[in-house]
Amino acid sequence: MSTGALDRAAAAWRAWVDRNATGGRGTDRLVQALGWWVRSPLRARVVRRRPPSFPESRPRVSVVVPCYNYGRFLPQTVGSLVSQTGVDVEVIIVDDASTDDSLAVARGLAARHPCVRIVANAHNAGQVESFNRGWESSTGELVVRLDADDMLPPGALARAAALMEQHPEVGLVYGHPQHFDDGTVARPALGDLTWTVWDGRAWLDERCRTGVSCITSPEVVMRSDLLKEFGPLDPELRFTMDVEMWLRLAAVSDVAYVGGADQALHREHAGSLSVNEGAGALLDLRARVDAYDRLFANVGDRLTGADARHDRARAALARDALRYAAAAADRGDSPAGYLELAADVWPPSGAWRSTARVRRQAEPAGRPWVTGRAGVAVRRVARRARTELMYLRWATSGL
Numbered sequence: 001m002s003t004g005a006l007d008r009a010a011a012a013w014r015a016w017v018d019r020n021a022t023g024g025r026g027t028d029r030l031v032q033a034l035g036w037w038v039r040s041p042l043r044a045r046v047v048r049r050r051p052p053s054f055p056e057s058r059p060r061v062s063v064v065v066p067c068y069n070y071g072r073f074l075p076q077t078v079g080s081l082v083s084q085t086g087v088d089v090e091v092i093i094v095d096d097a098s099t100d101d102s103l104a105v106a107r108g109l110a111a112r113h114p115c116v117r118i119v120a121n122a123h124n125a126g127q128v129e130s131f132n133r134g135w136e137s138s139t140g141e142l143v144v145r146l147d148a149d150d151m152l153p154p155g156a157l158a159r160a161a162a163l164m165e166q167h168p169e170v171g172l173v174y175g176h177p178q179h180f181d182d183g184t185v186a187r188p189a190l191g192d193l194t195w196t197v198w199d200g201r202a203w204l205d206e207r208c209r210t211g212v213s214c215i216t217s218p219e220v221v222m223r224s225d226l227l228k229e230f231g232p233l234d235p236e237l238r239f240t241m242d243v244e245m246w247l248r249l250a251a252v253s254d255v256a257y258v259g260g261a262d263q264a265l266h267r268e269h270a271g272s273l274s275v276n277e278g279a280g281a282l283l284d285l286r287a288r289v290d291a292y293d294r295l296f297a298n299v300g301d302r303l304t305g306a307d308a309r310h311d312r313a314r315a316a317l318a319r320d321a322l323r324y325a326a327a328a329a330d331r332g333d334s335p336a337g338y339l340e341l342a343a344d345v346w347p348p349s350g351a352w353r354s355t356a357r358v359r360r361q362a363e364p365a366g367r368p369w370v371t372g373r374a375g376v377a378v379r380r381v382a383r384r385a386r387t388e389l390m391y392l393r394w395a396t397s398g399l
Contacts, residue, residue, distance in 0.1 A: 006384050013388055021176055021395035022189040022260050040397040042206050045254070046167070046197035053193060054086035054158045055165040061157050062090040062140030062224065066130035070148035071102035073267070074109060080151035080265070082113045086158030091116040093148075094134040097124040102148075128233045128241050135224070135232050143224045145242065150218040151265040153178075153188030159258050160221035163195050170197060171226045171253025172246060175263025176395065177216040186265045194259035196398065200250040201303070206399060207250070208309045211288060211316030213243045214399050219264035220246065226253060234298065239283070240291035244298070247291070251299045257398040281324050282337050289317055289345055311346075318346035322354050327383060329361035330376045 063081050067074060074093070081091050093106040095118065103120060110116040119134050131145050142161060146152065160173040180186040207213065220242075226249055233241040249255075292313040300306035318341075325338035335358050342349045349355055393399060 003380070006380065010384060010388055014391060017392055017395050018178065019189070022191045022262060040393065040399050041209075042198055042202060042399055044196045045199050046195065048195040049192070051166075051193055051195045052162045053155060055161040057165060058086070058088050059142055059161050059165065060088040060090055060140035061142040061144060061161060061221070062092060062135070062138035063144045063146050063152075063157075064092045064094060064131050064134035064138065065146050065148050066094045066096060066127055066134065067098060067102050067106065067148035068096040068124065068130075069098045069100045069102060071098065071100050071105040073149040074102065074105045077146065077148055077151055078109045078113065078116060080153070081146075082115060083154065084152065084157045085155065087142075087161050088140075089115050089157065090138060090140050092119060092134040092138055093117070094119045094121065094130040096121050096126070096130045126238075128235050128237070132232045132235075135227060138224065141224055143222050143227065144218075144220065146218050149182075149267045151186065151267070152218065153186075153190075153262050153265055155190075155261070156219075156263045157221065159193065159261060160263070163197075163256050163258060164221065164223070167195075167197055167254070167256060169254045170256045171200070171223045172249045173221045173256045173258060174215050174219045174398065175258040175261065176398070177219045177264040177266045178262040179216075179266045179268055181268050186267075188262040188265060190262070191260045193261060196257040196259060198255050198257075200252065200254045203255040204247055204250040205309065205312075207247060208292070208313040209316060211292070211313055211320055213240075213246070213288075214394055215243075215246055216264065216266050217242055218266055222249060223253070230299065234294050236294055237287075237290055239287035243288070244291040244294050247295045248299050251295070251303055259398070282341065285317060285321055285324070285338075285341055289314070289341075292317070314346045315349070318342040318349040319354075321345065322349065322352070322358060323383065325358045326354070326361060326379065329358055330379055335359075335362055 065077060078091060078093070081089055091113070093109070093116065095103045095106055106118050110118050117137070119137060121130060121133070125133070135143055142164065144157070156175070160175070163173055164170055178186060178188055230248055230252055232245065234244050237244055292310065296306055296310045300310070303309060321338045321342040325335035325342070328335040328338060339355065339358065342355065
C-alpha cells in the first residue's frame, strides 16, 4: 500500500473515530472487540456516569489568551468564552506586542464585554511569559490557557468546574478536543457525560511509560492555587512548557477526564504554532526530553522513586526515536539523527535489537529481504496500524 493510500485511509479512520469518540456506540463496540489492544491501561479511582453538567456554586474561571498577530481569530475565541454558562468567566487577553490589529480588536472586545481585560506586553515576550503575566493578574480559582486561535464549546467550563467542585483532590481536568480546519465550521459533540478520576501519580507513571502527552492544550482546566504553589509555565522550556506543567500538576494532585463531550475546539491552519514551531519529529522528541528533564528538576524531590520514573520516561523516548529511525530508513532517509538522540537519551538503547535492526535497514546491500519493497510495505502498515490503534484508545479514554 502506498504512503498516500495509507494517509487517506488513516484520515478517514480518524474522522470516523472523532465523530463517535464522545459516546458513540460504534467506537464502544470496536473497543470491546479489540480488547486489550486499545483498553485503557490505567485503573480509575472514580468513574461516574451521567454526572451533573453544572457546578452547584458559580466559580470564577480565568481564561488567559496569549495573542500574537491573531487578531482575526479573537472575536470567535472570545465569543466562545463570554457565552459560557454556569461559571463566572474572566477573560484576560495578553497581547504580545502584535504587529497586526490584535490590540485594537482586543480593546474593542473589552469595551463590549465587561469580563474581558487586556494585558499589553511592551515587547514580544513569547508564549511562556505572556501566559504567566496574564495568570498573575487573574482572580479565578480555576484557570485555562487558551491559544488565541482556539475556542471552547458551550458548557465546557461548567462541566469541568462541576467535576472539580465535587472532587477537590483533582488539580487538572481535561477532555476530548475536536480538531477542525480553518474555514470549516466546528460542530462540537455532546453525548452522555462521564467523569473519570485517576490518581495523579499513576497518571504520571503512564505518561512516563509512553513518553507521549495525551493532552492537546485548550481542553485543560487547572486549579490556580496549585500554580501559585508549584509554579506556572517553566521559562526554561519553549515548546513543551505546557506538557511539563501538566505533568507537574499530576505529581501533586489527581487528574480527571470529562468524557462524552468535546471540551475544546482546536483550529488547524497554516500559521498555527502547533503546525510551525512544533514541526518536525526530531524537534518534538528533543522537546519532550526537555519537558521530562525539567519536570524531575522541578518536583523530583516530591516524588518517591523519581529517578526510576525519569529513567522510564527516557527509555520510552529512546524507543520512540527508534520507531522514527526505522521509518526514516524505510523511506531511504538517514536515521542517524534519531539513533544519536536515542543513544544520548538512553545509552542502553545502543545494545537493543531494534537499534541493530534499524542499522541493517539503513544498509540496503546488507539484507535485501529486510529492506526490500515487501518488507518496507509490511513495516509501514504495521507502524500505521499501531498509531491508529493508539489514536482510538486516546480518543475514547483520554490516555
